[in-house]
Amino acid sequence: MAGRNDYPMGSVGKTYSQKSIQKRLEAFFIDNVGKIVTNEMLIQVARDPITGKDPENWHQRLSELRTDSGYTILSKRDRSYLAVGEYILISTQRRESAGKRVLPTKDTWQAVLGRAKNCCEWNDSGELCLLKDGEKDPIGGGTVKLTPDHVDPHSLNPNADPSDPTQWQALCGRHQVMKKNYWNSATGKVNTQAIIQAAPHDEKVLAYHLLCEYFGYEPQK
Ligand SMILES: [Zn+2]
Known part of the structure; x- marks a missing residue:
């Protein structure tokens, strides 16, 4: 099992000048694959490189890297050893994205x-x-x-x-x-797994106990 010590801290080593917040975040994550990156780094990268304007909705762009672009970006919801506001892109491999979207007129x-x-x-x-x-x-x-x-x-x-x-x-x-x-x-x-991943710690404990009961295991403290 990989633990926190297997992942070095990432860093913002350069200026990201891609046009969109999502593209800047993507490039930064790829530069720091396998490393722990923090909220502060992401905000710095998401900031408009020309105007210096603080990024709006950068958190949502991060979610879209997962849902739309298919990157597996882990957070505290996925790995208990990560702190709040820490993330890891484990590999640059992307899940197959959902099919082409039809839009209303x-x-x-x-x-x-x-x-x-x-x-x-x-x-x-x-x-x-x-x-x-x-x-x-x-x-x-x-x-x-x-x-x-x-x-x-x-x-x-x-x-x-x-x-x-x-x-x-x-x-x-x-x-x-x-x-x-x-x-x-x-x-x-x-998507039961996604729901459990996103659930707060207390809910995860309840789910854990429910599964232990289901499988007949003694819950570990
Ligand atoms: Zn709403």
Whole structure:
């Protein structure tokens, strides 16, 4: 089993001038593959190299490196020996990304935004998100940006209709990531592993005890 001592600390050894935050973070992670990098380093790299402007939503760009670009970037959620705000890209190998995305037409998207009153339509068993487009995101930081999400996962309805507003919903960035992480659109199944990985420590302990009971093992302290 690899432990913390197997991974040296990374460092920001140069200026990253790629045009987008995501590209700068990607280049930095690749330069530091197999090393522990920190929030401070990521913010430094994500900062606009020309204006010096502090990065908005860099955390979300980091999530997209995992979900969209298919990199395996580990954090404290995945490895207990990492501290909060520490990450490791284990290898530059990428998981096969999800298939090409179909998007709604402009008119459809306008209809969806009208129905949604420009608010995130995420509905978690009756708990609504309702973050408004363009406003400050009180949880994730930065500005709320709504983007279209196909209501059914692709596998269940591969023929998404770009002109049917009822097939689309408006989601904020955090809930787009959440849906991609927790719902496997290739199989239409809930991604149990991703949910457990993302769960706080106390929830992981509960899951651990549940599994020990299931397998008939004595839980280790
Ligand atoms: Zn939301």
